[in-house]
Amino acid sequence: MADEQGMTLECSPELFTSAEPTVPLPRAEAADTSVRANGRSKASGPFRMVDLFSGAGGLSEGFRQAGFAVAAGSDNDPDAMATYAANFREAQAITGDIRSAPVREQILDAARQASVLVGGPPCQAFSQVRNHTRLIEDPRNALYREFVEVLKQTLPPAFVMENVTGMDQMGVREQIAADLSLDGEYIVLPQVVDAADFGVPQTRKRLLFVGVRVSSGMGCPVLIGSEATQGVTLARFTGLRRPRYQIVVQEHIRSLRTGEALANPENASVVSASDAISDLIDLPVGNRTDVLPYNELPGPQSAYQRVMREGAGAVLANVQVPRINADTNLRLLGIPPGGNYRDLREELQERYITGHRWGQNNGTGKLSRKHFYAYRRLHPGVWAWTLNTKADSVYHYNVARALSVREFARLQSFPDRFVFTTDPRPGMIEGRHDGGPAHSRYRQVGNAVPPLLAKAIAASLLVQLGVFEAHEPGYAKAG
Numbered sequence: 001m002a003d004e005q006g007m008t009l010e011c012s013p014e015l016f017t018s019a020e021p022t023v024p025l026p027r028a029e030a031a032d033t034s035v036r037a038n039g040r041s042k043a044s045g046p047f048r049m050v051d052l053f054s055g056a057g058g059l060s061e062g063f064r065q066a067g068f069a070v071a072a073g074s075d076n077d078p079d080a081m082a083t084y085a086a087n088f089r090e091a092q093a094i095t096g097d098i099r100s101a102p103v104r105e106q107i108l109d110a111a112r113q114a115s116v117l118v119g120g121p122p123c124q125a126f127s128q129v130r131n132h133t134r135l136i137e138d139p140r141n142a143l144y145r146e147f148v149e150v151l152k153q154t155l156p157p158a159f160v161m162e163n164v165t166g167m168d169q170m171g172v173r174e175q176i177a178a179d180l181s182l183d184g185e186y187i188v189l190p191q192v193v194d195a196a197d198f199g200v201p202q203t204r205k206r207l208l209f210v211g212v213r214v215s216s217g218m219g220c221p222v223l224i225g226s227e228a229t230q231g232v233t234l235a236r237f238t239g240l241r242r243p244r245y246q247i248v249v250q251e252h253i254r255s256l257r258t259g260e261a262l263a264n265p266e267n268a269s270v271v272s273a274s275d276a277i278s279d280l281i282d283l284p285v286g287n288r289t290d291v292l293p294y295n296e297l298p299g300p301q302s303a304y305q306r307v308m309r310e311g312a313g314a315v316l317a318n319v320q321v322p323r324i325n326a327d328t329n330l331r332l333l334g335i336p337p338g339g340n341y342r343d344l345r346e347e348l349q350e351r352y353i354t355g356h357r358w359g360q361n362n363g364t365g366k367l368s369r370k371h372f373y374a375y376r377r378l379h380p381g382v383w384a385w386t387l388n389t390k391a392d393s394v395y396h397y398n399v400a401r402a403l404s405v406r407e408f409a410r411l412q413s414f415p416d417r418f419v420f421t422t423d424p425r426p427g428m429i430e431g432r433h434d435g436g437p438a439h440s441r442y443r444q445v446g447n448a449v450p451p452l453l454a455k456a457i458a459a460s461l462l463v464q465l466g467v468f469e470a471h472e473p474g475y476a477k478a479g
Contacts, residue, residue, distance in 0.1 A: 045069065046067055046069040047067075047068050047069065047115035047116065047462065047465050048068065048069045048070075048071045048113060048114045048115050048116075049063045049069070049070060049114055049115065049118060049458075050071050050072045050073075050107070050110050050111045050116075050117055051070070051072070051073040051074070051118050051119060052073075052074050052098065052107065052119030052150065053075055053119045053120050053121050053122070053143065053147070054073035054074060054075050054080070054119070055075055055077065055080045055084075055444060055447050055448055056083040056087075056420060056444040056445070056447075056448055057070075057073055057083065057084045057087060057088060057448070058412070058414070058448030058449035058450060058451050059119075059160075059449045059451075059457075060073050060091070060454075061087070061415075061418060061451040061454065062449070062451040062452065062453065062455035062457065062458055063118070063454060063455070063457075063458040064088075065451060065455045065458075066454075066455045066458035066459045067458075067462060068115075068116070068458055068462070069090070070088050070090060070091040071091055071092065071110050071113060072091055072092040072093075072106075072107070072110035072111075073092075073093055073094065074094040074095075074096075074098060074103070074106075075094075075095065076095070076097050076098070076430075077431050077432065077433065078425070078431050078432055079421075079422040079423050079432060079433070079440040079444065081093050081094075081095040081423070082421050082422055082423040082424075083420050083421050083444055086419060086421055087418050087419065092106070092110055094107060094110070095431070096430075096431070098143065098146045098150075099143075099146060104146075104150075107150060108153055108154060111150055111153075111154040112154050114154070114156050115156060115157055115158065115465060116156055116157070116158045116159060116160065116458075116461060116465075117150065117151055117156045117158075117159040117160075118159065118160040118161070118162075119160075119161060120162045120163055120449065121143040121144045121146065121147040122144070135172055135176060135179065136148060136175075136179045147161060148179050148180060148182075151180065151182065152182055155185065156213075157212065157213050157216050157218070157465065157468065158212045158216075158461050158464070158465065159180070159210075159211045160208060160209070160210050160211075160457055160461070161176075161208070161209040161211075162206050162207065162209075163206070163207050164206070164207065165192055165205045165206065165207045167207055168190070168192060168207045173190050173207070176190070176209060177209060180209055180211055181211070185213060185214065186211035186213055186214065187211060187213075187214055187219075187220050188209055188210070188211040189209070189210050189211070189220035190209050191207075191208050191210070191222065191223060192205055192207050192208070193206055193208060193225065193453065194225070194229045195413075195450040195452070196228060196229050196270070197225025197226045197227055197228055197229055198223075198225045198226070198450075198452055198455075198456045199268055199269055199270070199271055199304075199413070199452045200383070200411075200412070200413045200450040200452045200453055201271040201272060201273055201275060201276035201304070201384060201410070201411050201413070202383050202384040202385070202386065202387060202411045202412060202413075202450065203229055203384070203385060204386045204387075204450060204453070206453070208223070210457070210460075210461070212464060216468050216472075218464040218467065218468050219464060221460035221463065221464055223456055223457060223460055225456070226261075226270055227254060227258075228258040228261070228262075228270045230254075230255075231249060231250045231252065231254055232248070232249055232250070232255060232258050232259065232262070232382065233247075233248045234246070234247060234248070234338050234379055234382055235247075235248045236338075236339075242334075242343065242345075243336060243339060243343050244338075245336060245337060245338030245339060245379055247259070247379075247381050247382055258270055262381060262382060263381075265301060265302035265303065265304075266302065266303045267303065268302070268303040268304045268307065270383075271302075271304045271383060272380060272381050272382050272383060273378040273379065273380055273382065273384050273397060273411065274380035274397070275303075275304045275305070276302075276304055276308075276410045276411055277403070277407045277410050277411065278301050278302070278305075279297055279299070279300055279305050280297065280319070280404070280406065280407055280410070281298075281398060281399060282297070282298070283319050283321050283404055283406075284321065285321045285322075285323060285324070285401050286321065286323040287319065288320070289319075289320070290317060290318060290319060290320045291315045291317050291319065292315065292316050293314060293315050293316075294309070294312075294314060294315065294316055295314075297316065307415070308413075308416050309415075309416050310415065310417070313417070316406060316416055317406065317416075317419045317420075318404060318405035318406040318409065318419065318420050318441065319404050319405075319406050320404055320405070320438070321401055321402060321403070322402045322438075324402060325356060325358055326353075326354045326356060327352065327353045327354055327356065327358070328375075330348060330353055330354070331344055331348050331353075331375050332377065332395055332400035332401075333400050334348045335375055335377050335395075336377070337377050337380060337398070338377065338378070338382075339376075339377055340373070340374060340375055340376040340377070341367070341374035341375050341376075344375070349366055349367050350365065350366065350367075351365050351366055351367055373393070375395065376393070376394055376395065377394075377396065377397055378394060378395070378396060378397040380398065387408060387412065387445070387446050389439075389442055389443040390439075390442060390446070391403070391438075391439075391442050393446070394408075405420055405438075405441045405442055408442060409445050412445055412446075412448055412450045412451070413450045413451050413452035413453070414445065414450075414451055418451075420441040420444055420445060421441070422437040422441065
């Protein structure tokens with residue numbers, strides 16, 4: 001199809017695929033732990049949640065924002081758990097392999113007092129279902145089995161298990177729902193949601209399994225977002241001196257409202273990349289200091305930025321911006337906002353442009369990264385695509401640089417008061433992933449569930465738990 005200037009339009013849905021900071025962190029009030037088994041409490045108070053395979057704590061942060069008391073988080077990664085402990089000082093941070101008896105006992109003790117058990121266990125063998133082996137029986141899915149086992153031993157009123165949508169595509173949805181139902185103990189509702197439909201400036205689809213105990217009388221909540229992702233596309237126009245990318249809005253009322261929301265920085269229901277990080281545009285490249293006073297930055301330029309800054313104090317953490325080499329700088333200058341590798345002119349596809357030898361030489365004289373994941377630049381007018389765990393998975397829309405961990409966090413909807421750190425112990429300690437502290441912080445953000453999506457999940461459960469509490473006073477509450 002073409003526009004009025006005769007330019008070729010190519011719709012690009014793939015663009016939407018899927019030194020330590022030393023700042024004071026807010027202290028949350030410790031919850032009264034006068035709680036009976038399965039979350040029944042002696043006094044009223046917030047509902048409690050326990051987060052398995054928590055990573056840095058995206059699910060926990062969303063549940064906390066919704067009003068839950070975060071009782072505990074557990075993960076094998078000591079760096080992620082250092083971040084968890086620093087940001088959830090009111091909670092128990094359980095570090096270690098859930099298959100270890102001491103770790104499992106700590107988790108069970110916490111989960112027995114919880115209203116909701118949440119987690120995203122790795123499930124490595126879901127693609128092997130064609131051999132008719134049940135998912136839970138495959139030894140590679142031991143961590144998934146542990147989640148089901150903790151659920152079985154603690155029987156909280158509700159649970160949420162989340163994972164990648166690839167599990168759904170391989171046809172294991174029914175199998176997982178059956179495992180989690182515990183032979184009829186729970187009603188389980190699987191559903192796929194996109195974070196961008198819940199005010200997150202990033203498209204990130206997740207498969208959720210939400211369960212409530214049959215005996216509770218609660219209903220499984222259905223998450224309904226803005227459906228913004230169904231009505232907006234980023235399109236590539238060619239035929240000019242160089243390609244450009246433009247937002248295309250479908251012609252129905254919901255899509256038109258989405259377009260209006262994207263264009264309005266005061267509307268935080270649908271958030272663009274610019275709405276998320278435009279106030280951080282001047283972060284210096286190669287800066288060795290990982291904190292920056294807010295008074296050295298522009299003021300907030302959108303409703304979303306004001307919300308992200310709440311409670312952060314006087315300084316902003318995780319602001320280091322990685323250096324880039326001269327070749328990468330030239331390539332980024334040759335790619336329009338929203339673009340990627342395929343927008344590079346022929347001369348910019350040379351393996352070494354300036355003569356500086358860096359990285360692996362594949363022997364062809366050309367770049368080997370020839371897919372839309374390479375050299376991707378954000379578009380300021382729409383949400384980001386799904387971030388991964390590496391700093392070079394995305395570049396800024398306006399300046400030729402990578403993003404800081406803080407900008408990654410903004411695109412994931414982590415508030416600025418949430419600081420990412422690492423375990424101070426050197427070397428490859430148990431559970432640590434290779435790559436060093438800087439990579440670990442990007443990894444922690446990239447692997448997280450966006451807190452605003454988690455908040456929507458928590459709010460939907462809160463309604464059901466509130467109805468249940470009205471009929472069963474004191475049940476599933478923390479004191």
